[in-house]
Amino acid sequence: MNRIPVMIDCDPGHDDAIALIMALASDKLDVRCITTVAGNNTLENTTKNCLKVLTVLGKEHDVPVAMGLDHPMFKPLRISKSVHGESGMDGPVVPDPVVKPVDMNAVQLMEKVVRESEERVTIVPIGPLTNVGTFLLANPDLKPKIERICLMGGSSLIGNSGSATAEFNIFQDAEAANVVFSSGIPIVMHDIESTRKAFVEEKDIEELRGMNHVGKFVAELMDFFTLYSKQHNLTFSIHDACAVSWLIDPSIFISTFANVTVDIVGEKTYGCTVTDFRANSTLPKNTEVVLNVHRERFVQLLKDCVKQYSK
């Protein structure tokens, strides 16, 4: 079977790290490049964290990593240390990575990968959409070569970003998100309502811890990541891993098609992914909106991916 060529744009981030671990373990996916963006933390830190993850996996020479944009299109970066800690990926103690990002920026690397690819490429954005939006603006001729954009972000109803209506990744750069959603490229949206349902339990974390060195790393990520969830009475959800899991096995998710646009002007609704579920809506259904997750199968997939690193 042909592997799906993917480019992952991320801001590690605990759940980003787990998404990367799954993507690089799966024989369904061919990760052509990883690009970093400012989001959960500064670009410098998200890039460092990304390279740390690759180093833990022993894959630091396998995939090119490029640094992207260091702030959203129209405003300064606001990072969330409460969820991911000072470094953006607090918890596991990992030495500083030796490997460096490639000598071109994220937008240039994406362009190169897509141009050189014979097949259409899938973009997997799991941070703010600044890099992907810029890539689409700068390369209108490459849009037909993008298979789909499978992203973690958005909220059709309840936000999580200090805004009642917007999810963090979209809220960080709603203008870039607007560019992505209006691009005409098919989108799969793992919004925050659905990704909340993709959670692990304490016993899953302990099982992973005992599995191998990568499982231990995942468990240590979760040890820190769950502190915030416990404080706020939330599930231990691994949001970003959903976007990667869908590509490996879409049958784990339940979804429907709808028109989604991103609000960029509302006083209360800036960053809301306005999802038109009305039966009589005539707007083009540009987005596959994920509604639910078969949680146990999701957790099993995570464990299966981590097991790959025992070999």
Place this chain on the structure above:
Amino acid sequence: MLKEPVIIDTDPGIDDFMALVLAAKCERFDIKALTPVAGNQVFEKVWRNARGIAKLLGINCVVTKGAEKPLILEQELADAVHGETGLGKLQLPESDAPVCEKYAWDVMYEEAKKNPGKLHIIAIGPLTNVAIAIKKYPDIVGLIGKLSIMGGSAGFGNHSPYGEFNIWVDPHAAAIVFRSGLKVQMFGMDGNKTCQMSVQDFHDIMDLDCAIKQEMNDALSFSIEAAHGYGAEAPVLHDAVTMAGIIDESLMEFVECYTDVEVRSKTCFGRTICDVRNTWGKQPNSLVAVKGDKEKFKSVIINTLKKYR
């Protein structure tokens, strides 16, 4: 004399045509590229116009591909002012130059890298191409020598109460440019209006014998009629004033201030807010042209036309 490398980002447009007439004969300029952008007319048309103008005026440079719509909004045209083709009654020769497949932003970056600190980008349409260059290549900000734009207003607008057309069509692009760290030389409504010529001035220009007399008349007569249509005595040739102000640096007076662009308000959408009193206490990022010398503007045009022999 070492010439100034120049890229002209344009959406021709009758006043763009006039600006290019001036630029083509400016000995100081080494025009590296024309980078069309959707604005006054749809991209296909402004691209064809730019190529035709280059051929007519003998501007020997590439005409790139560029943005076909604003960054986020849908495109709005100024076809009432510039007509169906974008150039009034002017018929241009069909260009036989090879088609350049490169994008505006890539060529801007290439030239900026080749001429660090020297490249002058003169943007007389919506700022979409320039904004994409800044976002795709953040380091271009340190490489560009100078950025001059036609757009914006410290006072009133021409497309909404405060919105000037070029900024109003793509305020997001303008916001990126003004927030980029570049110092923007801004030729907006304020200074340009002070260079509004009378109908008599136009006739002085149109009657002048030169190799492009017919083309000038076809373009400008449409523009004058259109101005009468919207209740003005004569048009303000915004892009041409801008180019003249760059060619003759004594033409305009400038105020240095911090300028930002409103991208959300319903009523003030697309307004350039020039903080001339420095109430925000920010470092100036713009030189705003506030007052020009109409007679000097007219002289630049007449002196240039005399070179078309």
